[in-house]
Amino acid sequence: MNQPANELTWKSLGACLEKSRRKQKMDLHDAASALRLPTRTLLAIEQGSCQGLPSIYLRGHVQRYISLLNQHDPSLDDVSAETLFKQQHDTDSETAAGQKNLLPAALPPAPAQRLFDNALRIASYVVVTAGVVIPLVWWFTQGAVRMSFDETLVSSSAPVSTATASQDEAAEVASIRPGHFSASAAPFASMRPARPGNPGGQDMLSSQSLLPATYQLNDTATPAPRPPLRALPDADSATASSASGFDLAAPGAVQLQLRMLNDSWVEISDAAGERVEFDLLRSGQSHQYQVQLPLDILIGKASAVDVMLNGMPVDLSPHTRGNVAKLKLAELPSPQ
Amino acid sequence: MPLKWFRGLFSNDLSIDLGTANTLIYVRGEGIVLNEPSVVAIRMDKGPGGPQSVAAVGTEAKKMLGRTPGNIRTVRPLKDGVIADFTMTEAMLQHFIRKVHQSRMLRPSPRVLVCVPCSSTQVERRAIRESAEGAGAREVFLIEEPMAAAIGAGIPIHEAKGSMVLDIGGGTSEVAVLSLNGIVYSNSVRIGGDHFDEAIINHVRRHYGTLIGDSTAERIKIEIGCAWQERAVQEMDISGRGLSEGVPRNVKLTSHEILEALSEPLSGITDAVKTALEQTPPELCADVAETGIVLTGGGALLKGMDLLLMEKTNLPVISAEDPLTCVARGGGIALEMLDQHRGEFFANN
Numbered sequence: 001m002n003q004p005a006n007e008l009t010w011k012s013l014g015a016c017l018e019k020s021r022r023k024q025k026m027d028l029h030d031a032a033s034a035l036r037l038p039t040r041t042l043l044a045i046e047q048g049s050c051q052g053l054p055s056i057y058l059r060g061h062v063q064r065y066i067s068l069l070n071q072h073d074p075s076l077d078d079v080s081a082e083t084l085f086k087q088q089h090d091t092d093s094e095t096a097a098g099q100k101n102l103l104p105a106a107l108p109p110a111p112a113q114r115l116f117d118n119a120l121r122i123a124s125y126v127v128v129t130a131g132v133v134i135p136l137v138w139w140f141t142q143g144a145v146r147m148s149f150d151e152t153l154v155s156s157s158a159p160v161s162t163a164t165a166s167q168d169e170a171a172e173v174a175s176i177r178p179g180h181f182s183a184s185a186a187p188f189a190s191m192r193p194a195r196p197g198n199p200g201g202q203d204m205l206s207s208q209s210l211l212p213a214t215y216q217l218n219d220t221a222t223p224a225p226r227p228p229l230r231a232l233p234d235a236d237s238a239t240a241s242s243a244s245g246f247d248l249a250a251p252g253a254v255q256l257q258l259r260m261l262n263d264s265w266v267e268i269s270d271a272a273g274e275r276v277e278f279d280l281l282r283s284g285q286s287h288q289y290q291v292q293l294p295l296d297i298l299i300g301k302a303s304a305v306d307v308m309l310n311g312m313p314v315d316l317s318p319h320t321r322g323n324v325a326k327l328k329l330a331e332l333p334s335p336q
Numbered sequence: 337m338p339l340k341w342f343r344g345l346f347s348n349d350l351s352i353d354l355g356t357a358n359t360l361i362y363v364r365g366e367g368i369v370l371n372e373p374s375v376v377a378i379r380m381d382k383g384p385g386g387p388q389s390v391a392a393v394g395t396e397a398k399k400m401l402g403r404t405p406g407n408i409r410t411v412r413p414l415k416d417g418v419i420a421d422f423t424m425t426e427a428m429l430q431h432f433i434r435k436v437h438q439s440r441m442l443r444p445s446p447r448v449l450v451c452v453p454c455s456s457t458q459v460e461r462r463a464i465r466e467s468a469e470g471a472g473a474r475e476v477f478l479i480e481e482p483m484a485a486a487i488g489a490g491i492p493i494h495e496a497k498g499s500m501v502l503d504i505g506g507g508t509s510e511v512a513v514l515s516l517n518g519i520v521y522s523n524s525v526r527i528g529g530d531h532f533d534e535a536i537i538n539h540v541r542r543h544y545g546t547l548i549g550d551s552t553a554e555r556i557k558i559e560i561g562c563a564w565q566e567r568a569v570q571e572m573d574i575s576g577r578g579l580s581e582g583v584p585r586n587v588k589l590t591s592h593e594i595l596e597a598l599s600e601p602l603s604g605i606t607d608a609v610k611t612a613l614e615q616t617p618p619e620l621c622a623d624v625a626e627t628g629i630v631l632t633g634g635g636a637l638l639k640g641m642d643l644l645l646m647e648k649t650n651l652p653v654i655s656a657e658d659p660l661t662c663v664a665r666g667g668g669i670a671l672e673m674l675d676q677h678r679g680e681f682f683a684n685n
Contacts, residue, residue, distance in 0.1 A: 041626065054491065056654065057628065059654075060630075064652070
């Protein structure tokens with residue numbers, strides 16, 4: 001056992017063990033009996049032809065044999081044998097890895113493979129994160145931009161509704177307004193807070209967003225014929241509306257006025273079948289529209305609404321059933 | 337489920353040796369990354385009936401064993417290799433799984449392989465499975481401990497040749513004969529390292545009228561415990577509480593005394609091995625006689641354990657390399673070969 005570890009082979013180790021056994025005048029059978037091993041296994045170890053044994057058994061048997069001989073021959077030590085066990089273990093691992101049905105040893109993966117696995121994991125993490133985060137960020141930022149753009153337009157349209165706005169400016173706003181209502185802006189309409197003087201939170205944006213998307217998009221390309229404009233639902237805006245919104249009306253249009261005594265659902269469609277109003281109108285409000293006859297009107301609570309056409313009251317009672325008025329206004333009401 | 341799958345992309349597969357005494361975790365590609373005692377410390381600030389919170393888990397909790405104030409209780413959530421306290425087991429697993437995934441941003445959702453005693457019932461296995469799922473596992477596989485131990489020890493179980501493995505754990509000892517990637521015979525006895533400690537405590541109380549704690553008993557077992565008579569007698573001084581006076585007392589113990597104290601649980605284990613040999617088909621028995629019995633588990637570290645078994649069975653006995661981690665390593669290897677041998681090594685529900 002004085003040979004260097006790198007020169008040690010199973011054969012030399014076996015010869016060394018045999019020599020030590022003979023030196024102690026120990027029979028092979030006695031040694032096998034003491035170790036509870038078959039004689040042929042011990043013989044194979046001494047002859048160095050034991051590589052067929054799995055490493056766990058080989059290590060155990062050789063270690064036990066060395067410790068048995070050590071009792072009488074302390075010159076033997078199992079330090080050098082460790083090298084052989086390691087070699088045998090590595091050989092077993094390689095053999096195992098080479099065969100499909102064999103169990104590979106519990107060796108850690110190669111550093112290159114581990115690096116590749118880590119890089120792959122990080123790459124997939126980055127790709128998935130980018131795939132989720134970037135569209136979300138884009139969606140939110142785009143939405144915010146459009147929202148601020150909408151707000152700018154609404155605020156810029158406010159002077160148009162007043163008597164100070166010129167007709168040209170109003171016409172420009174009117175031509176732009178239907179177009180800037182894109183489908184993507186619609187989700188933000190519900191997020192908009194109620195404006196002062198408009199308790200229902202209704203404004204032009206919310207009522208326009210109720211229009212069919214196809215109409216809105218087509219209208220962008222062809223601004224004329226323009227949809228009927230709605231005046232601001234302000235109770236004291238009669239003078240303002242006459243100065244702005246009404247001036248934009250087409251020839252032959254009539255003025256429809258609703259005065260709300262109580263809350264009521266109102267649906268009004270004009271001659272072209274387009275919705276002029278489609279909303280729950282609140283008590284105390286007054287609404288004016290420039291529309292073309294005939295009109296289809298549905299009022300959910302007839303007693304809560306005073307309807308006037310060109311300043312003349314419309315009698316709803318003949319068309320009311322169960323306090324729901326449904327009528328078609330084809331001509332101006334006759335003066336009383 | 338999709339969320340678990342997504343989180344699973346960033347989680348490592350784990351093999352867990354959920355033992356009575358220690359829990360070991362093997363991470364695929366990294367080896368054993370956690371080896372901590374299966375102990376949980378619970379804080380009960382509003383009394384026994386009030387809300388409970390986990391104060392410490394693992395090594396920290398073990399330090400508290402027997403030294404806690406009234407509002408903290410330390411528990412071993414596993415007993416005899418199976419779950420005794422479902423909630424605490426789940427909390428412990430959750431803590432360990434998070435610990436081995438410390439650097440991850442997402443909550444881990446790994447595939448988990450848990451080693452179970454071969455004699456555990458369907459209910460016990462289901463409890464382990466649900467506990468692991470509750471702790472965040474995406475998919476749970478169960479493997480019987482002797483199978484994992486044999487794989488971890490490096491026994492060529494794929495060969496048409498019988499191999500015997502004896503795994504002495506904290507709560508149970510499992511003996512099995514394996515061949516062709518399957519278990520031919522297996523038996524489990526509820527004797528393990530904890531019973532050795534218990535036997536030492538009983539011995540000291542009976543012979544010296546002194547009460548010692550679990551930690552001291554474990555220290556005695558590790559330092560002078562033996563299963564076979566040694567030439568040199570080892571001695572150890574320990575302290576305990578005298579039962580008559582109620583004051584601390586010093587006692588000197590010898591390895592021969594401990595051998596005597598351990599004789600009862602040791603005979604239970606040797607009987608189980610003999611029964612296994614009796615029940616094994618003769619062809620496989622001949623193979624075992626040629627190769628021997630492989631010892632794994634913490635019990636294999638008890639001095640003279642191999643000599644005792646060799647004497648009792650007349651067979652060569654070999655201690656596996658690093659026997660404490662054999663089960664976890666074997667589970668890890670089985671997990672690594674999951675795609676190749678899907679379900680072949682795994683236990684039924």
